[in-house]
Amino acid sequence: GAVVSQHPSWVICKSGTSVKIECRSLDFQATTMFWYRQFPKQSLMLMATSNEGSKATYEQGVEKDKFLINHASLTLSTLTVTSAHPEDSSFYICSAGEASGRGEQYFGPGTRLTVT
């Protein structure tokens, strides 16, 4: 089956620094990847849709200058949290869908970000 990996699985950083999270589709090409944020005991909140070779589409209320998304190849999308603050601490999950998926998503294992 389709596999999506994320790196790192967890990261602790100091307030004001930037953190990059990688999302890779290992055995298929993903023209579109998605970035979600999940707060404890809550559902997934879609942050943005990442399209290979073009600018990401951000959901309403998500700061595009704070959450930089780059989709440089068909197998890699990155999310950079710039000037991180404690309120950015969360579980970040990426997913990718194959062209014929009709909404089926393959999820990465998630990245736990803690900003101190």
Added chain:
Amino acid sequence: GNSVTQMEGPVTLSEEAFLTINCTYTATGYPSLFWYVQYPGEGLQLLLKATKADDKGSNKGFEATYRKETTSFHLEKGSVQVSDSAVYFCALGSGGSYIPTFGRGTSLIVHP
């Protein structure tokens, strides 16, 4: 627009009990329906899916039937195990859209 409503949790059961997690949806057209499972500290995994009315998705002893007349996709398992403890998300995907709509998730806790 599309929406998914799940029963609120947590659902707490003893091992070998019968499980039902209710899920109803609102959508235009003919969506695909999914159940995802999230184990503690992990991302989501597709548990099962159904792409048209009356289809039954099944996996690992879990089942769900796509009921168009009641717009439901309830998740069932005849005998739960401690290892089934996780959060379960119902989701739908509309034709032509990659973006699924998720329910809020239902936490399942199974005691030995």
